[in-house]
Amino acid sequence: MTSNEQYEHAVDLLQQLGLKEYEAKCFVVLSRLPKGTAKQISDQSDVPRTRVYDATRVLEARGLVEVQHSSPQYFRAVSIDEAIATLRQQYESRFDELQDAVEGLEKSTTHDSDTVHEVWSLSGSDAIANRTQQLIGEADDEVVLILGTDAVLSEDLYESLDDAADRGVSLIVGTLVDSVREEIDRRLEAKVFLSELDWLGAHNDGYGGSARDEDTAIGRLLMVDRETIFVSSIDPISGKEQAVFGRGFSNGLVVIVRRLMATGLLASEDPGT
Incomplete structure (x- = not known):
């Protein structure tokens, strides 16, 4: 798998885990850099510079990116292990919520209990x-x-x-x-x-x-x-x-x-x- 294919695959997997396309692209780019400005992220991800700020704000809120409030601002991704642990925890909590929500639904009484098999x-x-x-x-x-x-x-x-x-x-x-x-x-x-x-x-x-x-x-x-x-x-x-x-x-x-x-x-x- 080429580097570009790995990049696209990582972006796709992150989207499956709930990130939007620009958020996923920004995170993958930052995961390959010690830190980066919005311009550097935009240049390497093809995400418009103005949208980089929106994406990194979301990533920061989800605990996946850190922000250095300087001029210009710098961004860096948390470690891969930390990011995976954070995403897993977020999704496990959603699974628990889903289970509680579905189990709390009232059962329909239209089931035919006389079915032989x-x-x-x-x-x-x-x-x-x-x-x-x-x-x-x-x-x-x-x-x-x-x-x-x-x-x-x-x-x-x-x-x-x-x-x-x-x-x-x-x-x-x-x-x-x-x-x-x-x-x-x-x-x-x-x-x-x-x-x-x-x-x-x-x-x-x-x-x-x-x-x-x-x-x-x-x-x-x-x-x-x-x-x-x-x-x-x-x-x-x-x-x-x-x-x-x-x-x-x-x-x-x-x-x-x-x-x-x-x-x-x-x-x-x-x-x-």
């Missing part, structure tokens, strides 16, 4: 990973997780599974790769096995198996307390992950899916039998 879809690896961890966190009795690819393994997932084990939840984890099985077995109090569902992996793309359908790769299969079923698929070309999940299925379907997920695990080793 529900199936919903979800897209995006981050959202799917978060939902996986949430569902594991709600488990009271059993979690059965089959990994179609070790790419979905993360420290957050390990932590969720470890917390579930500490609560006394029975963990069963299936993988397609023996080295992954050994790693999970080492780190978790779980029944870990090599799944015989080798069609879960994508064809020749590093997902850990050969697939009969080159357009399909299962990311994860999850069943929680024999009530909730969660399945994600990964596009082998784009890497995009999509998922479907549901609750309230008939007992017969749950039993079938549970048996399918345990393929490769000896019945005598299955804590759920």
